[in-house]
Amino acid sequence: MDFPILTVITFVPVIGAIVGLLIPKEQEKTIKWYSVAVSLIPLVLSIILWVTYDNVAGGMQFVEKVPWIPTLGVTYHVGVDGISVPMIFLTALLTTLSLFYSAYTIHTRVKEYFLLFLLLETGMFGVFVALDFVLFYVFWEVGLVPMYLLIGIWGGQNRLYAAIKFFIYTLVGSVAMLLAILYIYFNVGSFDILEATARFGQVRPFMQNFTAVSLAFWAFFLAFAIKVPSFPFHTWLPDAHTEAPTAGSVILAGVLLKLGAYGFLRIVLPIFPEAFSYYAPAVGVLAVISIVYGALVCMAQWDLKRLIAYSSVSHMGYVMLGLAAAAASLTRGEVVTNSAAMALNGAALQMFNHGIITGGLFFLVGVIYERAHTRDLHVFGGLGAKLPYYYGIMAVTGFASLGLPGLAGFWSEFFVFRGTFAIIPIYAVIGVLGVIFTAAYILWKIIQYMFLGPFNEERWGKLTDMELFEKVTMWPLVIFMVLFGIYPTPILNLFNAATTALMGRLL
Numbered sequence: 001m002d003f004p005i006l007t008v009i010t011f012v013p014v015i016g017a018i019v020g021l022l023i024p025k026e027q028e029k030t031i032k033w034y035s036v037a038v039s040l041i042p043l044v045l046s047i048i049l050w051v052t053y054d055n056v057a058g059g060m061q062f063v064e065k066v067p068w069i070p071t072l073g074v075t076y077h078v079g080v081d082g083i084s085v086p087m088i089f090l091t092a093l094l095t096t097l098s099l100f101y102s103a104y105t106i107h108t109r110v111k112e113y114f115l116l117f118l119l120l121e122t123g124m125f126g127v128f129v130a131l132d133f134v135l136f137y138v139f140w141e142v143g144l145v146p147m148y149l150l151i152g153i154w155g156g157q158n159r160l161y162a163a164i165k166f167f168i169y170t171l172v173g174s175v176a177m178l179l180a181i182l183y184i185y186f187n188v189g190s191f192d193i194l195e196a197t198a199r200f201g202q203v204r205p206f207m208q209n210f211t212a213v214s215l216a217f218w219a220f221f222l223a224f225a226i227k228v229p230s231f232p233f234h235t236w237l238p239d240a241h242t243e244a245p246t247a248g249s250v251i252l253a254g255v256l257l258k259l260g261a262y263g264f265l266r267i268v269l270p271i272f273p274e275a276f277s278y279y280a281p282a283v284g285v286l287a288v289i290s291i292v293y294g295a296l297v298c299m300a301q302w303d304l305k306r307l308i309a310y311s312s313v314s315h316m317g318y319v320m321l322g323l324a325a326a327a328a329s330l331t332r333g334e335v336v337t338n339s340a341a342m343a344l345n346g347a348a349l350q351m352f353n354h355g356i357i358t359g360g361l362f363f364l365v366g367v368i369y370e371r372a373h374t375r376d377l378h379v380f381g382g383l384g385a386k387l388p389y390y391y392g393i394m395a396v397t398g399f400a401s402l403g404l405p406g407l408a409g410f411w412s413e414f415f416v417f418r419g420t421f422a423i424i425p426i427y428a429v430i431g432v433l434g435v436i437f438t439a440a441y442i443l444w445k446i447i448q449y450m451f452l453g454p455f456n457e458e459r460w461g462k463l464t465d466m467e468l469f470e471k472v473t474m475w476p477l478v479i480f481m482v483l484f485g486i487y488p489t490p491i492l493n494l495f496n497a498a499t500t501a502l503m504g505r506l507l
Helices: 005-020 028-052 084-105 110-129 133-142 144-154 159-188 193-199 204-208 210-227 236-243 246-271 273-278 280-299 304-331 333-372 388-401 408-421 425-451 468-486 489-506
Strands: 061-069 074-080
Touching (some): 005 028, 005 061, 005 074, 005 084, 005 110, 028 084, 028 110, 061 133, 074 084, 074 110, 074 133, 084 110, 084 246, 084 333, 084 468, 084 489, 110 133, 110 144, 110 246, 133 144, 133 159, 144 159, 144 246, 159 236, 193 246, 210 246, 210 273, 236 246, 236 304, 246 273, 246 304, 246 333, 246 489, 273 304, 280 425, 304 333, 304 408, 304 425, 304 489, 333 408, 333 468, 388 408, 388 425, 388 468, 408 468
Antiparallel strands (some): 061 074
């Protein structure tokens, strides 16, 4: 395809934001629907990208490479494989739904909000298509400022504290990543990610100085683990989620957390296989702690939004567990290659499924908060009879989150545990506890406390069920939860081609 589809997908949002500056701020309705219309362009193109990607051929496709800063050897190098294609679609889908939802719920500083959201979208797309370290780093940082402002301006009562905490955590990780990038450059002589991946075993410092390699590995690990977030680097997340506006929480959980997991798949595992394999037990321990600890903390929460925030710590732990299993398999040879690919498939599938499921849960928190102006689970009860549509959508989304067979969340957990059991079984056994605790807090804290039991007619008698725009926002997410729960093959084929090729290169 001669059409530069990746460049168009990446830069249409920021160009749209620049053009949107010309719209007077008083024309709020025009700004809102203009932004939604702009976001539809990359959404349509991301569907075309998915459909036209040659899954049989695999590898990097739609590649564009031109010199950017020749004196430094920096190139504008973009491309996608079976891991990045679904992530680009997820980003486009959640951004469009977030802008559509925000068109009805954001009423202050409208122009800044919607244009910042478009700028944020460009940053997220850029990370998923970048094949040059400098380009990757620039796009990584582009997403930082808009999200900081979205939390700090349109957030809740403690928004400034949450925004600064988010910014500092991410910045610390960024600095560590920059040092690691420079280390690779001085050893490989190139900022090209694919070239560094291909040469990791041929460059002498990489082979002989394991201490330096370990430092670079842990620098990348810190940057990406903060973003995932993995225990013990997760403490910024509950505050950021709790204070962010609804659409901000959706993008934070649905896409931004995936940037860290994507970094592990795109950079850490392919470039540092020996170090990752050596430290796989430690990474596995952190993953298991994230799964179990995150789920247990959810059971102690009474703020609905904070509960779902901690559930992200637990569910992203499955991604880290799959990665740890794949890394641990590298010392076992080809015997467990199939299981390692399954663990990676589960990790990648969990990235996508967590985006649509937890994104949906945050939308649903926004629906009840817009009406009740509280997220305290103590004060609800019996809403199932008063809000049957909301109850039904919340039940489907909650069951998808706990991994009920027939819904999307089941397959990602199944593949992670299937792959992990064959490689590091004790970690898988402990990790399964997270599934049990997840079922407990979904059924007990959300379903029982919100929708069952006596209904407070005096306090909640005037609550109304979901409006049309709220239903439209949730419909695509619910469709994907059911579709990929019943028939996950289309997305699994994409992931499997990429993960199998990745494991083949590492052995």
